[in-house]
Amino acid sequence: xxxxxxxxxxxxxxxxxxxxxxxxxxxxxxxxxxxxxxxxxxxxxxxxxxxxxxxxxxxxxxxxxxxxxxxxxxxxxxxxxxxxxxxxxxxxxxxxxxxxxxxxxxxxxxxxxxxxxxxxxxx
Numbered sequence: 688x689x690x691x692x693x694x695x696x697x698x699x700x701x702x703x704x705x706x707x708x709x710x711x712x713x714x715x716x717x718x719x720x721x722x723x724x725x726x727x728x729x730x731x732x733x734x735x736x737x738x739x740x741x742x743x744x745x746x747x748x749x750x751x752x753x754x755x756x757x758x759x760x761x762x763x764x765x766x767x768x769x770x771x772x773x774x775x776x777x778x779x780x781x782x783x784x785x786x787x788x789x790x791x792x793x794x795x796x797x798x799x800x801x802x803x804x805x806x807x808x809x810x
Contacts, residue, residue, distance in 0.1 A: 692729075694776045696803065698767035714770065732770040735763040735808035747800040756795035763808035764801075771807065779810050 693714060705713075716728035737760075739745040749762055771779070783791050792810060796802040 690773070692773045694771045694773075696767075696769040696771075696807070701767055729772060731772050731775045732768075733765050733808050734769075735765040737763050739764075743800075748805055751799040752805070753795045756792060757809060761809060762805060764805045765808040767804060769804075769807060779807060782810055 695714075714728065739749050744764065748764060749759060752759075752762055783789055793806065796806050799805055
């Protein structure tokens with residue numbers, strides 16, 4: 688089994704308007720790509736914003752995160768579709784042990800709606 692090198696977060700309520708072949712091409716590049724052109728596709732996709740775009744976002748997302756853990760100006764929210772490379776996923780997974788003395792950030796997001804859309808781009 689080849690190692691997992693992309694972690695894809697998708698919406699349960701939205702489907703891409705594309706074929707599976709187009710999706711595969713966007714994620715992994717052409718099947719016959721050289722190593723140099725394949726590296727162009729080895730990147731994460733996170734379309735995020737640093738301010739709420741409506742009252743729902745402000746009240747149930749930004750304001751629901753504990754400010755003593757994460758200052759509001761450091762909060763980011765991504766779209767429902769997101770792709771992390773293995774390198775970026777490992778950085779998110781190891782952040783608490785490597786930079787926060789083992790303190791977990793996930794509890795700060797417990798009361799937040801769509802917490803997965805905010806956790807990954809914020810971290």
